[in-house]
Amino acid sequence: MVGLAGCSRSQADPASPTDIGGGEPGSVFQSLSFDLGDLVIGLPEDHGVSQISLVEPDGTVFKTVRPDFAATTVRIAVADPEIGDSDYVHYTPGVHELVAKAGNQTERRSIDLHPEVAITGIRLNEGGDRLLDSGKVVVRIENTGTAPTWAHDIAFEGAPDWTADTPLSDFPGIPFMGGVSADSAVISPGGRQEYVSNAAPAVFDKEASVECAGEKFEFKINVGIATGEILSTSVRLTAEGNPGPETTGGRFVCDSSRIEVLDG
Incomplete structure (x- = not known):
């Protein structure tokens, strides 16, 4: 998951x-x-x-x-x-x-x-403690409704890194949040929150022949909300810059990649 x-x-x-x-x-x-x-x-x-x-x-x-x-x-x-x-x-x-x-x-x-939540921003993660953390995606969600809720999962479809393609979790009460507090997960009415994906879809394998020379990849991002609602958006990743350091498995992130939303 x-x-x-x-x-x-x-x-x-x-x-x-x-x-x-x-x-x-x-x-x-x-x-x-x-x-x-x-x-x-x-x-x-x-x-x-x-x-x-x-x-x-x-x-x-x-x-x-x-x-x-x-x-x-x-x-x-x-x-x-x-x-x-x-x-x-x-x-x-x-x-x-x-x-x-x-x-x-x-x-x-x-x-x-009644919460009213929407994805209002997508960007690639910055920094992180692990080599491939910059290949993760940050999703900003705003709540313009009248009551709080939270996002519990981020999943991908058709990501450059196929290992990121998994279904949304069936357990809305368990946000796999990397040890942050429950308070940090909740989006109050009129508020917004940024969530960082667990998987890193913008990661490449050295066997994929990606040179970080402007290659483009389109895929879908799904966000599970505690109400049962699913927010979805399609994005385009452009692999640019230089290949970063490889992991022992030969996986890397292009150091100047960018991501943009394709639909409203």
């Missing part, structure tokens, strides 16, 4: 809460925002709320929390990848309902949890 080899907070937007609006005057839902994968609910002082439930579009309860009466902030994890674990948390996209109980009173608030 080909996964995500790297993703750092320095490559992403700052992890600041994303405000998605508050309630009417007198509402117990004073504010609603996202902090990475957590839905943050602001409560008034002396709120008297005994429990808050997030109900999914099909009517099932996603999660129930019981805030302390002195607390004015409650968090519900709605998008939480578990690195290296098949157990993860991700809401079902759609209109949910927040239900708060305070004594004999019940307050309800609809909330649309």
